[in-house]
Amino acid sequence: MVPVIGLFSGFLPFFVIVYAIFKAAYHFKVYHHNISFDQLPKSFHGLKIVHISDLHIGGFNYQYKILGRAVKLINKLKPDIIFFTGDLVNNYAWELRGWETVLDKLVANMGKFAVLGNHDYGDYSEWDTTEEKEENLNTIKQFYKKIDFTLLLNQSRIIENNHEQIALIGVENWGKPPFKQYGDLETSLKNVSTIPFKILLSHDPTHWSEQVIDKTDIALTLSGHTHGLQLGFNYKKLKWSPIKYKYKHWAGLYKHNKQYLHVNRGLGWLGFPGRIGMRPEISSIELSSSGF
DSSP states (O other): OHHHHHHHHHHHHHHHHHHHHHTGGGOOEEEEEEEEESSSOGGGTTEEEEEEOOOOGGGGTTOHHHHHHHHHHHHHTOOSEEEEOSOOSSSOGGGGTTTHHHHTTOOOTTOEEEOOOGGGGTTTSOOSSHHHHHHHHHHHHHHHHHTTOEEOSSEEEEEEETTEEEEEEEOOOBOSTTSOBOOOHHHHHGGGTTOSOEEEEOSSTHHIIIIITTTSOOOEEEEOOSGGGGBOEEETTEEEOGGGGTOSSOSEEEEETTEEEEEOOOSSOOSSSSOBSOOOEEEEEEEEETTO
16 A cells, blocks of 8 residues: 555656646636726726736647637627737747737727737847847737737727726836836826726736825726746635745735736746646626716
8 A cells, every 4th residue: 555655646746747737738717806996987887808918829839729719718708808918928929920810819899908018028038139129029019910909008098988988008017126117107197197997907916016006096907927826726715826925916806995906817828838726817807887
């Protein structure tokens, strides 16, 4: 009996790693949230949002059918708006080859919006010239046009419904050092300061703590970046990952007074090519107006 137990114990880590790489890495999970806001216009009551993040699309190794499954799951949710909060690639624009035929199938009747993440700028690669790096970034930006996403670069957009409005704001990546701070929230807010309900897309959740809460009237911030470290556990309302010791806000929904932050665990992977207890996430968020 002892040798059998020892043999099992010896092989268990191997089986966990195999499962993490070949199954869990692409075992997409839909997380559902309902949030009520006082300032949400009544005509937007029941607004359905899908939030995705951190595709790191090079990791899919051009296996188009795998990500196609996630696209089908998203479309089944029938979202009004789809938000993507950055890290489309690991480093290079060539990772995107052929993916427009998959991602252009995402459907949302009020639009699809995105921001850049820290990996999209090419800061972690060696480039022969500055122009080469700029061309890489511009190719990534142009890809969003191919899949009918509006890329917000320290910009805002207004969505109107029955003569009522909400504001969508997107900042470039903003993080604590060593991450660069391309984001400019003040500039992003200029044209929508009078609109009472605002949604912010910001890749790094530390931005919420540093510049959003108690300093703006932004109702909902959507972020990614952490991946939940691709390691941990989630059981009902319990969640844990070693990443919590680096990021205070690392997965799921957070609230400070009347301001909310949602951190998506990511659809892709980086570094370790798998996930243990931290499945790739599709977030379905329904907004309600407390006036109803």
